[in-house]
Every structure is written in C-alpha cells, then in structure tokens.
Amino acid sequence: MANRFIEKLGCFAVLSDPDIALLAKMTAVSRRVRARQDLIREGDRPGPVFVMLEGWACRYKILPEGGRQIIAFLMPGDTCDLHGAVLAEMDHSIQTLTPARVASIGRLEVQELLTGHPEIARALWTTQLIDESVLRVWIVSMGRRDSKARVAHLICELYLRARTIGLASGDSFEMPLSQVVLADALGLTPVHMNRVLHVLRGADIIRFRRGALHIIDPTGLARIAGFDENYLHRRLRDAA
Amino acid sequence: MANRFIEKLGCFAVLSDPDIALLAKMTAVSRRVRARQDLIREGDRPGPVFVMLEGWACRYKILPEGGRQIIAFLMPGDTCDLHGAVLAEMDHSIQTLTPARVASIGRLEVQELLTGHPEIARALWTTQLIDESVLRVWIVSMGRRDSKARVAHLICELYLRARTIGLASGDSFEMPLSQVVLADALGLTPVHMNRVLHVLRGADIIRFRRGALHIIDPTGLARIAGFDENYLHRRLRDAA
DNA sequence: CGCGTTTTTGAAGCCCCTCAAGTGTAGTGG
DNA sequence: CCACTACACTTGAGGGGCTTCAAAAACGCG
Numbered sequence: 001m002a003n004r005f006i007e008k009l010g011c012f013a014v015l016s017d018p019d020i021a022l023l024a025k026m027t028a029v030s031r032r033v034r035a036r037q038d039l040i041r042e043g044d045r046p047g048p049v050f051v052m053l054e055g056w057a058c059r060y061k062i063l064p065e066g067g068r069q070i071i072a073f074l075m076p077g078d079t080c081d082l083h084g085a086v087l088a089e090m091d092h093s094i095q096t097l098t099p100a101r102v103a104s105i106g107r108l109e110v111q112e113l114l115t116g117h118p119e120i121a122r123a124l125w126t127t128q129l130i131d132e133s134v135l136r137v138w139i140v141s142m143g144r145r146d147s148k149a150r151v152a153h154l155i156c157e158l159y160l161r162a163r164t165i166g167l168a169s170g171d172s173f174e175m176p177l178s179q180v181v182l183a184d185a186l187g188l189t190p191v192h193m194n195r196v197l198h199v200l201r202g203a204d205i206i207r208f209r210r211g212a213l214h215i216i217d218p219t220g221l222a223r224i225a226g227f228d229e230n231y232l233h234r235r236l237r238d239a240a
Numbered sequence: 241m242a243n244r245f246i247e248k249l250g251c252f253a254v255l256s257d258p259d260i261a262l263l264a265k266m267t268a269v270s271r272r273v274r275a276r277q278d279l280i281r282e283g284d285r286p287g288p289v290f291v292m293l294e295g296w297a298c299r300y301k302i303l304p305e306g307g308r309q310i311i312a313f314l315m316p317g318d319t320c321d322l323h324g325a326v327l328a329e330m331d332h333s334i335q336t337l338t339p340a341r342v343a344s345i346g347r348l349e350v351q352e353l354l355t356g357h358p359e360i361a362r363a364l365w366t367t368q369l370i371d372e373s374v375l376r377v378w379i380v381s382m383g384r385r386d387s388k389a390r391v392a393h394l395i396c397e398l399y400l401r402a403r404t405i406g407l408a409s410g411d412s413f414e415m416p417l418s419q420v421v422l423a424d425a426l427g428l429t430p431v432h433m434n435r436v437l438h439v440l441r442g443a444d445i446i447r448f449r450r451g452a453l454h455i456i457d458p459t460g461l462a463r464i465a466g467f468d469e470n471y472l473h474r475r476l477r478d479a480a
Numbered sequence: 481c482g483c484g485t486t487t488t489t490g491a492a493g494c495c496c497c498t499c500a501a502g503t504g505t506a507g508t509g510g
Numbered sequence: 511c512c513a514c515t516a517c518a519c520t521t522g523a524g525g526g527g528c529t530t531c532a533a534a535a536a537c538g539c540g
Binding site: 178179180190191194195197198210 | 517518519520521
Binding site: 146188189191192 | 495496497498505
C-alpha cells in the first residue's frame with residue numbers, strides 16, 4: 001500500500017534510498033482512528049508529530065459561543081506540528097473527518113530527521129512553509145471573496161492537493177467532506193453552503209455527491225475562484 | 241536607542257551576552273524606508289531576512305479584481321520570512337505602513353544563527369510559530385466574528401503585541417494605521433470600518449485618533465472580541 | 481493657502497444569516 | 511421487511527449586516 005507521506009516529501013526534495021527507508025520505518029507503525037476523533041485538543045501539551053497515512057482530518061477552533069471554525073484540512077501524507085515542541089500548549093485542536101490511519105513520530109526522532117538528514121529536513125520545511133502559505137490564502141478568501149468564489153477556490157485547492165498525492169483521477173477526486181464541514185471551513189452557514197453548491201451544479205461547473213467531487217468545467221471553476229496556484233509552491237526553488 | 245528585535249527575542253529564550261552582542265552586530269546596519277514602500281513583492285525570489293527596527297509594515301496580497309487583503313502586521317522587533325530560502329518565490333508582498341528603519345540579515349548569517357546558537361534559534365522558531373498561530377486566529381475572526389468583534393479582537397491583539405515590546409504605556413499605544421488599512425486587514429469596507437469605530441467610541445470602549453489608540457474599557461473590549469490571549473503564547477513552554 | 485488624503489455621514493440594496501420545516505439516505509433492531 | 515433513529519441535504523420566507531454609491535467635512539503637508 002502506498003505511503004503518501006514519502007510520496008509527498010519526494011515532491012519537494014531528492015530523497016536517497018536510505019532516506020526513504022528511514023521514513024518508511026518511522027511510519028511503519030500506525031493506528032486506525034475512527035471518524036470524529038480528536039487527535040489532540042486545544043490546551044494540550046504538544047505530543048508526537050502525527051502523520052496522516054489514510055483519511056482526512058482538520059485543524060479547528062471552537063468559539064466561546066459554540067461555533068466552530070476549521071483552519072486547515074489534512075489529507076493523506078500531511079503532517080501536524082513539526083516543531084510544536086517549542087510552545088507550551090496547542091492553540092487549536094485536530095480531529096479526524098473520516099476513518100483514518102495515523103502514524104506518530106516521537107520528538108527525538110523528528111529532531112534526528114531535521115538535523116541529520118538534510119534532504120528530509122528540506123522537504124519537511126517546505127511542506128511547513130506551504131501550509132503557512134495556504135493559511136494566508138485562506139485569509140484572503142475569507143476577507144475578499146464572496147461565497148461562490150470561496151467555495152470554488154477551496155475546491156481548486158483541494159483538487160490540486162489531492163492530485164499531487166495521487167488521489168485524483170482525471171477531473172474527479174474523493175472529497176469526503178459534508179456540507180456542514182465545508183461551511184465550517186469557509187465561514188458560511190450550512191444552509192448557504194448548500195445553496196452555493198446548488199448554483200455551481202446548476203451552472204454545470206461541478207458534480208458533488210457523497211464524498212466524490214467531479215469538476216465538469218475546470219476553467220470556469222478557476223475563473224469563478226480567481227485561482228492562482230502559485231501559493232501551493234509546486235515549482236521547486238532549484239528546479240530551474 | 242532600544243533594539244526591539246533583541247528585546248522581543250529575549251522574551252522567548254535566555255540569551256547570553258555573546259548572543260545579544262551577535263544580534264546587535266547583525267542589526268547594526270539598517271536603512272530608513274519611507275511609508276508605502278514595498279520591501280519585497282509577490283513573485284520575487286526571497287532575499288535576505290528583514291528585521292523591523294522602527295515603524296510598521298504589513299504582508300498583503302492583491303486580488304485580480306484589484307482589492308487588497310492584509311495578512312499580517314509587522315511591528316518593531318518582527319522579522320520576515322526566516323526560512324523563505326526554501327521556496328522559489330514570494331507568495332505575497334510586504335510594504336511599510338509608516339516611515340521605518342529596517343535591517344537585513346543575509347541568508348548565510350541566518351543559517352549560522354539557526355545552527356550555531358541554540359537559544360537564538362529557539363527564540364526565532366518561537367516567534368515563527370506564534371506568527372503562524374496569529375494567522376489561524378485571523379481565519380477564525382474572519383470566518384466567525386461579526387465586524388464589531390473583529391475590530392475589537394484586532395485591537396486586543398495589537399495592544400498586547402505592542403505591550404510585549406514596550407510600545408504601550410498604560411492602556412494606550414501608538415497604532416499608526418488608517419481606517420483604510422484596518423479595513424483591508426479585516427475584510428471590511430473603509431465605510432463600514434468607520435461606522436464600527438464610531439460605535440466603539442460611542443460606547444466608551446476606545447478612543448482612536450490619528451495614530452494613537454486608548455482603551456477606555458479593556459474588559460468590555462475583550463468581551464466584545466471574545467478574546468483569549470493564549471494564542472499569542474506569551475507563556476513559555478519551560479517557564480513552569 | 482491649496483490640495484491630497486483620511487474621515488464622516490446618508491441612502492439604497494444585496495448577500496448571507498436565521499428560523500423553520502421537509503426530504504432523502506444509512507444503519508439498527510424488531 | 512418494516513419501524514425507528516440519526517444525520518445530511520434541501521427548500522422557503524423574512525430580516526439584518528455589510529456593501530455600494532455619493533458627497534461633504536476634517537485633517538495634514540507642501
């Protein structure tokens with residue numbers, strides 16, 4: 001079974017065979033987690049680094065009044081909190097959205113990867129920086145795009161990320177997110193989320209049913225989103 | 241004249257005298273920059289690390305339709321893009337908001353700080369993680385807070401940050417941001433920004449005039465904002 | 481003093497929210 | 511096979527928060 005983590009890191013650095021073997025060994029032990037389980041909660045002391053091997057999860061915060069805001073989606077291959085050890089406590093929670101398989105890498109092992117294996121370290125830092133870039137783009141979306149553009153933009157992002165790790169086939173990919181979850185991520189109500197999807201379907205832009213999303217009109221979708229994929233940094237610095 | 245950069249790092253690690261001397265030397269050379277000057281633009285190859293010594297700046301992105309979204313405020317003591325060298329190009333721009341004094345530290349020197357001076361490295365990583373935490377909280381604000389709470393929350397954040405670096409006196413601090421700039425940061429129109437400030441003034445929560453902000457009712461402000469300062473991580477991991 | 485920028489105020493309208501009810505779609509157990 | 515439950519999705523009606531458009535007032539700087 002494919003290790004999306006190693007595949008993903010391989011996109012951002014030239015990993016040697018020993019590098020790959022080491023990463024495989026560190027993620028060899030994994031546990032299954034049901035959907036809707038917190039991996040770690042706001043206020044907890046940071047623990048080991050989680051690596052998503054299968055399934056989706058999200059970072060989120062709960063507001064005093066009870067609302068939830070999702071801050072990031074974690075897909076297979078993604079890691080959580082590379083260097084959280086520096087801070088006293090988690091400032092957000094992480095929860096699975098689907099049944100998942102998760103590996104844990106201890107702090108010391110992470111330290112070894114970062115200091116003793118330059119190419120792995122480089123790949124890890126790159127993914128970290130891209131995650132940060134995605135946060136910035138989310139802020140732009142929330143601040144300046146209307147609901148239709150916001151939904152379209154998120155779909156573009158998730159599609160490209162899914163494709164990078166080999167989870168997309170053609171213009172379709174598995175997106176096991178309910179409309180409630182999407183609404184929590186985009187700062188909308190589930191009701192309005194539903195209406196926006198209705199419009200996008202009616203305009204023959206996408207088809208979305210129960211976990212699978214098909215993009216009928218990629219150009220139209222990107223135009224509605226005002227999508228510029230540079231922020232995902234899929235071009236490497238020294239690739240030229 | 242105080243070096244806010246060193247003062248700030250001193251909040252997050254125990255710096256030795258040689259550490260302090262080294263940081264002072266690296267930021268000894270600085271240049272003055274007028275207001276509204278781009279330090280670096282989206283699409284540029286990352287350059288040296290900038291250190292704000294005086295004045296304010298912001299990260300921002302311009303949308304295809306012309307709108308601007310500010311993604312972060314940089315105050316004296318803040319650094320930009322600690323490790324940007326890994327990525328091929330900037331995914332956002334940085335611009336001064338006031339006349340400023342900026343030091344530049346070359347990539348090699350940064351590398352030396354990170355690998356050869358553990359306490360400095362620790363402090364730099366901490367500030368980096370806090371910046372990321374702030375991004376997450378901004379997403380929460382944009383997604384789930386109405387305009388009044390959003391404005392109140394930003395004021396709370398900026399006040400605490402200003403106080404950390406010694407820029408606040410009592411419940412007042414210098415906040416040289418126009419209403420247009422605040423609107424660009426909060427995803428509002430300048431017109432509405434003005435009305436929200438009007439309400440907050442009318443309720444005797446704040447006073448805000450030309451660069452100086454006075455918080456009349458800190459408790460009321462924090463209540464409106466739903467403010468929880470944990471995300472600024474002013475408590476250190478090993479402080480206990 | 482004159483000019484650009486910032487702040488302020490008004491009026492009208494739309495986007496998205498709130499409240500509410502109804503319709504699938506699975507899964508469980510009788 | 512159906513009853514029951516839980517959850518996700520769908521649709522309607524009404525309201526409010528924020529925007530848009532427009533213009534005037536106040537400020538700051540040469």
